[in-house]
Amino acid sequence: MNGQTTNVTVQKDETLGGIEREYREVKRKAAVGERIKIVAAWDTHDKYDNGDTFIVDRLYGGAGVSVDEIKTLPDEGNPHGYIAEREYVVLKPTDIVHVEGGRYRMVERKAAEGERILIVHCGDERYVNGDIFVVQRLDEDGDVRVDGAEDDMYVAESEYHVLVPVHDAVPYEAPRASLERTTTYLPVDSAPADPAVQSVIDELTALVSNLSVRLAAVEREVTELRAPTPRSLDDAAEALRNALRKFDESLRKPSTRDDVVVRAKADVAELLRTSRDVPFTHISFWPKVAGEVTYWIPLQRVEFVVNRKKRTVVALIRYLPEYEGGSVWARGIAKCAPGDVFNTHIGRAIALRRALGLTVPDVYLNAPQPTEVSVGDLIRNWQGRSIPVRADRSDAEGLSLSYVVGCGYPVIDDSRENSAGTNEEEAAA
Known part of the structure; x- marks a missing residue:
């Protein structure tokens, strides 16, 4: 069901520092977190009138919405802040802003x-x-x-x-011929593949094991501090503080690039299945989650566009086809810095967080670079060509690991998605 556009409203957008923005008035059901405008006020209990705008706090019985701002006392007629669907239009933000009198x-x-x-x-x-x-x-x-x-x-x-x-x-319009498109949207009856889930579990288990080793090292230092020594209590206290500080830093900053990749994968998986509805903090997001029945009405899905030539990942939050014709609601982009190794998993985490208006952890923006070549990496050979690394022999499809190490070819992409069993295909340049 496509919404019907009727008019335009100009309002300040707090996410853009209060700059005035044009909103399309769309006649359709609103979602939690969306902005609505009253156009046919009815049974208002003197709490609102035509032209007023509100943020939807809850859906109400499938036939309307609830807004806390207009709640009344129980005996005053509208304790739920109810607004009927026929009373409002949804204000959909456009890309038009007003600056110094100009559009x-x-x-x-x-x-x-x-x-x-x-x-x-x-x-x-x-x-x-x-x-x-x-x-x-x-x-x-x-x-x-x-x-x-x-x-x-x-x-x-x-x-x-x-x-x-x-x-x-x-x-x-970005050149579509050079884009590699992947999507996370699946039909409701499609469940995630067990091997993929098990892969994430194994990686998280490895990360916990790594942290356990570091914790054991700190415990050994604490044990040594407890042993009788001629050092003063001040020296012992300072040494203990240093040990705890080192452990805290090890938790805040993963020691290897693999730790960052594992964290990024888990982060993206959680973000894709979590609804968000805090006005003026980040965009409203009501995702369709494969194989799950959610308490919210699914409105959106996430599509990633990977461009290996430009070393970018774009996260597009799209409406489902039955809402707004599947148009883009928000987007975020991650671009690999010159000299850094490209990784699609870290890129997806950065791009999706930017699309959702969330803070991007510094560990994603300044991830450690790989220290060695691994099977599945892409390297640049002496001709400047991008070639995958194979475990055994070299052929037209790739170069062996031992040959790459011997030649000292640099790694340019350590996403290793082909070796992980994904079905992504490189788009034509």
């Missing part, structure tokens, strides 16, 4: 010198969402430089949208 389209692409950019996914304490800058120059890597809290300040492409006057705006 601009937020376009997700790399900015050019002289263009204005709007911060939408702040990743730096020197600015916040809603800040607007003019691009002063592009550096040698093509990255944006602006004047802000300090001169010639770097802003990552994932943090901003370009502001284009609406009369000049041209929808930006």
Whole structure:
């Protein structure tokens, strides 16, 4: 069932620092966390009127919604804050914002010198969402430089949208031929494969075992401190504090890249099956979870777009086909830094968290680089070609591990998804 668009409402968007944004008025059932506008007020108990807007707190009996802001006392007629479906329209955010009296389209692409950019996914304490800058120059890597809290300040492409006057705006389309598309959406009657679940369990078991080894090392240090020594109590106390600090740091910062990958996989799996509905903190997300019956009404699914040539992962949160025709509700992007090894699992975790408006842990952004070559990695040979590493012999399909180590070829991608049994296929460049 596609919603019917009727009009446009302009309101401040707190996620963009209070900048005015245009919302399409869509006549359909609202989801928890969505913004609605009253257009046909009825039996209001003097709590609301036409033109008022609210955030939906709960669904009510399948025929309406509940809003805490308009609740009355039990004897005053509306203790549940009920609003009937016929009274409201859903306000769906568009990419049009109002800045200094002008209308601009937020376009997700790399900015050019002289263009204005709007911060939408702040990743730096020197600015916040809603800040607007003019691009002063592009550096040698093509990255944006602006004047802000300090001169010639770097802003990552994932943090901003370009502001284009609406009369000049041209929808930006990424080259589809070079994109590898994967999706996490499955029919309700499709259950996850047992081997994949077991793989995650095995990896988490390995991580716990690793932490146990580190804890045992700390316990040995504590045991030594308890033994009679000529050291002063102050020295013993300081040594104990140092031991506990080291253990705390080992928990906060995984010691190996494999630890980070395991954490990223588990993080993505949990995010994909968890609903979120905190207004102005992150977007509302009501996912369809394969093989599970949820207490919420599923509205969305997540699709990942992996571009190995550009070393990017994009997370697209789409409505289900019966809502809004499957249009994109939110997106996030992760781009591998020059010189770093590309990993799709870490990229998915970063991109999905950005799409949901959640904080990205520093351990994802600054993950340790691999220290050795493994079977399933992609390396770059002397001709500049990307070639997979095989366990045994070299042939047209790949190079043997011993040969790669002997040649010293660098690892450029350690996702190892083919070796893990995934059915992803590399898209044509």
